[in-house]
């Protein structure tokens with residue numbers, strides 16, 4: 132039902148949509164037309180000329196929790212059940228410059244003989260799951276590819292729409308993921324993140340536990356009397372070392388985001404898709420803000436990670452490819468949430484990648500999946516750091532964390548004394 136409603140929203144503008152397929156990390160764009168006007172085959176279809184048949188599966192449900200979860204589950208299901216001659220790539224479709232128009236899914240290249248197994252699986256998917264399926268067929272001479280949209284016709288059969296020709300489409304001005312970042316990957320108010328966890332409570336019991344730990348929004352706090360200093364940076368840049376030294380030197384309280392009370396729930400949310408995982412971390416900041424409010428009336432407060440981390444990791448994950456794909460500097464995605472306590476100072480520790488790796492090795496600890504990704508994926512690391520730098524209100528001040536720990540401490544103390552009059 133939820134799928135039908137979502138489809139009826141998508142279908143009227145179907146032919147205005149742009150489709151993007153990611154092959155080896157690079158996006159290829161195409162659109163569709165009723166009449167062929169002599170355009171070339173889109174590049175993505177030139178790359179898949181060896182395949183007789185391709186499919187797209189776009190996940191669409193008006194229930195966003197279901198949609199987010201099913202997007203991850205679908206990948207597992209396809210990997211498990213498709214013939215080995217099939218190959219999957221990430222895919223999306225969007226309306227250029229239309230916010231929240233992005234739908235995500237997979238592009239399936241099929242080299243299996245007769246394609247019967249994959250067709251059977253896709254028929255099953257379309258009947259039971261919130262997915263829009265299209266097949267792409269090559270003309271006999273290989274000079275044209277057409278798209279055919281499938282519709283569930285009940286009792287195990289599908290209808291297909293008329294054929295559209297696929298034609299090249301220009302790359303959009305901004306990476307399509309940026310259309311949906313606000314309130315899907317990054318949340319700009321307590322309410323927006325709260326709604327996501329409330330909606331997921333039916334299927335994720337741990338969401339209720341998080342909701343119970345949240346501060347009441349009725350208690351609007353006044354600004355703390357003492358300075359609040361946030362230390363940010365990638366894993367192993369020296370945040371723990373520095374925050375503990377600052378606590379001891381300044382007689383400050385040391386807090387972190389996510390707060391300690393969320394630790395037992397964290398692993399559960401790290402397994403969830405971005406919508407739910409990011410809402411969890413966003414709410415963690417509000418719990419930490421509440422603790423800062425209390426401690427900051429008595430002493431200075433040092434905070435190990437805060438909203439910069441939540442937003443920077445979320446943006447860098449949502450946007451694939453190189454740093455230039457990030458939303459422009461002036462984009463609203465980098466703004467501070469209007470209802471979240473603003474620290475007096477945010478310090479970003481930066482470190483040469485080799486030195487960071489060396490410190491990680493010396494520490495000998497396991498990394499989170501995201502931190503392993505950082506290690507393997509230089510582009511991702513660069514995007515996280517650049518997103519950190521672009522976040523405003525308050526912006527972060529970058530400090531080189533490669534000197535010995537006591538020198539880094541002195542450097543940051545200088546900044547604190549200059550900015551916070553301590």
Ligand SMILES: Nc1ncnc2c1ncn2[C@@H]1O[C@H](COP(=O)(O)OP(=O)(O)O)[C@@H](O)[C@H]1O
Pocket residue numbers: 364365366367368369370371372373490491493494532533534535536537539
């Ligand atoms: N300035 C520094 N110079 C050399 N080693 C450092 C420095 N700061 C921290 N380390 C070491 O690097 C590792 C990572 O530091 P840590 O404070 O745990 O980072 P984070 O909290 O950012 O993950 C630890 O083994 C720590 O002892």
Ligand SMILES: Nc1ccn([C@@H]2O[C@H](COP(=O)(O)OP(=O)(O)O)[C@@H](O)[C@H]2O)c(=O)n1
Pocket residue numbers: 365366367370388389412415416436437438440441442444445499501502
């Ligand atoms: N305030 C925060 C803190 C962490 N995070 C997430 O948590 C991960 C890093 O946390 P971590 O605990 O492994 O990092 P360290 O503090 O151990 O360096 C990142 O992948 C972020 O996605 C967040 O979103 N918001």
